[in-house]
Amino acid sequence: MHRVRFTPSGLEVDAPRGTTVLDAAIAAGLPIARSCGAEGVCAKCAVCVVEGGEHLSPEAADETRIKRRNRVDAVLRLACRARIHGDVTVTASYW
Numbered sequence: 001m002h003r004v005r006f007t008p009s010g011l012e013v014d015a016p017r018g019t020t021v022l023d024a025a026i027a028a029g030l031p032i033a034r035s036c037g038a039e040g041v042c043a044k045c046a047v048c049v050v051e052g053g054e055h056l057s058p059e060a061a062d063e064t065r066i067k068r069r070n071r072v073d074a075v076l077r078l079a080c081r082a083r084i085h086g087d088v089t090v091t092a093s094y095w
């Protein structure tokens with residue numbers, strides 16, 4: 001299990017390896033935009049990685065393409081695509 005922290009809410013959850021950041025946020029009870037239902041279309045689930053970015057799955061070509069198409073800042077990660085492989089802290093403006 002890996003510790004996932006959500007700032008500035010202060011909420012934390014333990015997530016099994018391979019869990020998406022999206023599913024971890026939902027498990028924490030946080031609202032997270034996902035109008036495409038995690039199909040990799042909307043890019044509304046973009047979050048900022050505060051710490052532990054090296055503990056997320058590397059950004060794949062499809063994630064990069066989705067972000068570009070939706071004009072999402074390149075430094076953000078799509079929560080429905082980023083999988084947890086270690087402790088990580090993420091933030092969203094609405095948390």
Ligand code: FES
Nearest residue numbers: 038042043045080
């Ligand atoms: S929920 Fe739509 S791209 Fe992540």
